[in-house]
Amino acid sequence: MTSPLATALNPSEVELKFHLPEGSRVLLECYPALAAVAPAHHHLVSTYFDTPDRALDRFGLTLRVRWDGEKRIQTVKSRSKGHGVAASRGEWEWPIEQDIPEVALLSKTPALAAAACAIKGRLQPAFFTDIRRTTYLLHLDSGTTAEVAFDEGDIHAGLAREPVSELEIELKNGGVEPLYRLAGALLSTAPLWLMSESKASRGWRLRTGQGAGAQLKLPLRFKRSLCADAGFRQLFGATLGHLTVNIGPTLRGDPEGLHQARIAIREARAILQLFDPYLSADSARRFKEALRTHGQILGAARDWDVFCLETLPAAMPDLSSERLEDLNAAAQVERQRAHEAVAAALRGRGFSEMVLGLVCWSDVGALAPSGHDTGLTGRKLSTLASSLLDRASKRVRRRGRHAGRLSETGRHDLRKSLKKLSLDIEALAPFYGTNAVKRYRRRSEALERILGVANDAAVTDGLAHKLVATNRAALSKPAYALEHWNRVRGRKALIGLRAAMRNLRHQPKFWS
Known part of the structure; x- marks a missing residue:
């Protein structure tokens, strides 16, 4: 059965991601807003799929099947389409009953139909992640809910392995202002640093030996009716997004x-x-x-x-x-x-x-x-x-x-x-x-x-x-x-x- 998220015209995920240095998690879990909430624990094993010629990657998409206990969830994500610091991606999810993707579900989604045609009958596993996730659902104000997730585990591609230690803050509903406020408070609590590289990008880097390279700033398009204060925010936010997306390549010595x-x-x-x-x-x-x-x-x-x-x-x-x-x-x-x-x-x-x-x-x-x-x-x-x-x-x-x-x-x-x-x-x-x-x-x-x-x-x-x-x-x-x-x-x-x-x-x- 297709989930409501999968049938939405523009489903999206907005999140901030931080590298979690050793010792930081203990400090963060003492932060009052987290300490007051009962955490949920998940063991997530996700296999990422693409064709031998990486057709999905050329469409700017990733496709995975995730085991979460007895549940299997098929997820398609697009590359971040936002201009700011928080990643903003298209996201489509379906509960499924098998270990391999159901391409027919993509075919029924207009935004994914062309990609579905390109990959039909050609998918193969590319890499997988094995993550222990601890989540805290926080109600930041009357209209905003965010999920704080600690992800620890590994990415595997063939015989290669890379550890994962991340903090993710995902906006579930409401405005982004409380999300940034929360991120600032957590940053003041323990050592963290911003990162923009997704697990999928890291998996491809591990598999191919080639990471995502330097990123140019995405072009902005304005309407002539745009208010000057909104224009300032968009222009300035785009520069910060340009900076953040190049943290990974810079740290890799590019x-x-x-x-x-x-x-x-x-x-x-x-x-x-x-x-x-x-x-x-x-x-x-x-x-x-x-x-x-x-x-x-x-x-x-x-x-x-x-x-x-x-x-x-x-x-x-x-x-x-x-x-x-x-x-x-x-x-x-x-x-x-x-x-x-x-x-x-x-x-x-x-x-x-x-x-x-x-x-x-x-x-x-x-x-x-x-x-x-x-x-x-x-x-x-x-x-x-x-x-x-x-x-x-x-x-x-x-x-x-x-x-x-x-x-x-x-x-x-x-x-x-x-x-x-x-x-x-x-x-x-x-x-x-x-x-x-x-x-x-x-x-x-x-x-x-x-x-x-x-x-x-x-x-x-x-x-x-x-x-x-x-x-x-x-x-x-x-x-x-x-x-x-x-x-x-x-x-x-x-x-x-x-x-x-x-x-x-x-x-x-x-x-x-």
Whole structure:
């Protein structure tokens, strides 16, 4: 029999997931709201299925059959379709009487019918999970119920095994505000850190040796009638979702995952600056500082990634006799240290507290009873967008005066303002004509590329000097050769700076 959930047009699951370090569970179960509720205990064995060519995965779906005592439940989930920190997935469930999926049940569900045709007769087990789950059902307020679940066990794929130790907070009904409040309270009770990787994703990584890679930010679509305060929440929430979804790749040492996480922090800071006149100054200042601190930690690791993975390989053909491999060996040590600092930061309480605090402040206003804005309510974002972009554009124009005579610091400041303008344009572009936006962005990106090469050259010099200064005098010769090569590269890039800045100044503003 098909459950009501399976027949709903848009069934969904909204949850927050945390890694549960050893010793944290004991502390969390003493939290008053949990201690006051009788827990339920389950032994869940779930087998995940797909075709040999992973047809379901290409549809963005997972299919499992779960044993829970004597019950068997067939579940299909879609990939997270939300833009925020909490995962929001489509979910369809059916009680079944067999150990293998009943594909006919998918065929009867419009959203899954195409996938059902693609997998019929071709399914096979991919991996399974063996989990001991303890759940607490909490009534957070008059209209909100959430389930807190401790999951401990293993994921098995062939002979490979990976332990699971997670805390999940799933919204059963009601609004998300109490969910985030509860998460913040639990985070203050015991060490936890946010994670976004599902058990299904971990299972595929265990089976194939390849995890989900870095994730780009999902594009937003706005209606012209969207209120400015709702627009701010959507824009800012999307940056936090972009950050959260790249935690896993970053912790696995994926350079692009780290790059995307750093971009997400830049996006968040850019949105705060874009809406700065309308935000509560004190709380905004506190969050800006937290974002800046974590951005610096990720930025240091990103600098070493670029140095080791891009700059040195580009220089080696021109400097083949300069023993750059010695410089690279020393740089890899520093790179590893920088990535360890990133991992420590992402696993630290401060990072997850920052993200949840930002969600509460921006998305549900939990930290400001009177709301976080002082002038957005009742205004349309489409009518406000022009003035917002004007502010960002004026900052670029002001810092770009006399572009050819700018100091290294001046060029760096111009580059930061230009990057923020680019992020602002990306955020508000849905309100404007595509061709006009593209023309403007072509010129801004041309200027950004020039400034980027010049910035990389400056960073390279600093890192090379650091390698020599850290008791590695033997590296002086290859470091000097790299510095000279790098200086030439930077000078070549700057030849076009004045013209690129002039072209951007003369490009009509598409938002006017």
